Amino acid sequence: MSAGEPPALRIARPADVSRLVALEAALFGVDAWSADLVAEELTGPGRTVVVAAPPAGGPGTPSAGPVVGYAVLGVAGDVADLLRIGVAPEARRTGVATALLAAVLDVARQAGAERxxxxxxxxxxxxxxxxxxxxxxxxxxxxxxxxxxxxxxxxxxxx
Ligand SMILES: CC(C)(COP(=O)(O)OP(=O)(O)OC[C@H]1O[C@@H](n2cnc3c(N)ncnc32)[C@H](O)[C@@H]1OP(=O)(O)O)[C@@H](O)C(=O)NCCC(=O)NCCS
Incomplete structure (x- = not known):
């Protein structure tokens, strides 16, 4: 992804679990979440998992590249928790985490969280x-x- 190109964001789906587990292992080492934990986050109460994938490269190319970043939000009442945010090393400093954070901030606000x-x-x-x-x-x-x-x-x- 080149600088200035906005990452495409979407809600994570079950098919993303294996990529998210790989990113967890690469970014968080001994504290990485297992596949079961990641899968639970996708459907857990008050949870939102947003992923970033590079936008389509043009005709004949896949609609999006691999997921390069993700954020996990939990909302309970007026408090929201950012449980995870991570970006693959090769995609850092291009605004991916900034975009992911903006997305989860919107979700938290809409859910009624105040902080x-x-x-x-x-x-x-x-x-x-x-x-x-x-x-x-x-x-x-x-x-x-x-x-x-x-x-x-x-x-x-x-x-
Ligand atoms: C922290 C992390 C999510 C940032 O992701 P990112 O996509 O590179 O962040 P952005 O490109 O949106 O950065 C926005 C701004 O934050 C600051 N920033 C981000 N990473 C920085 C770094 N390594 N050093 C200094 N400033 C940094 C800069 O001001 C940057 O703006 P700039 O690139 O124009 O200077 C990423 O480094 C990461 O995944 N780290 C490993 C996992 C981790 O530690 N997660 C947090 C656990 S609590």
Whole structure:
């Protein structure tokens, strides 16, 4: 995908599970979700999974390339949680996560949520920079939250 070309977004379908599991393993390692967990997210109450795939390349080409990014939202009452957001390394810094976030923000607002929360490892510099750029503010820090002893930041954005 080239910079400036908007990613095509859609709601995930069961056929996406294997690609999402591969992205989970590549992006989240030991914390990756299993196929069962990913499949549950597709249909779970209050859950929305949005995927990004490169747009069609023209006549004779498939309608869309492989999924390069995804976001998982959970909404419960006035609070929404961004449970996952991930973009394949080769598709980063082209606005994919920004587009995915905008899509889940819309869903959260329409569901009546007033704020979006998420957790991120304090040492995940790329994600921390992305969330700062996207208008999230730190509201809490959980010391030694992760298995490797690193802190978790709880970030919030008003909707
Ligand atoms: C964090 C992540 C989702 C960002 O995805 P992305 O599609 O590259 O993000 P965008 O292209 O929409 O970035 C928008 C802006 O955020 C900031 N940003 C994004 N990634 C950044 C990075 N690695 N370093 C510094 N700033 C960054 C920049 O301001 C960027 O704008 P610019 O490219 O014009 O400078 C992606 O790096 C990723 O999947 N990381 C691994 C999984 C992960 O850690 N997920 C979050 C778990 S809580």
């Amino acid at each position: 979006l929360l998420l957790e991120v490892a304090a040492g995940n510099a790329g994600a921390v920079a992305f969330y700062a750029h996207a208008g999230f503010a730190e509201i809490h820090r959980r010391p030694r939250y992760y298995r490797d002893g690193s802190d978790a930041l709880v970030l919030q954005r008003e909707l």
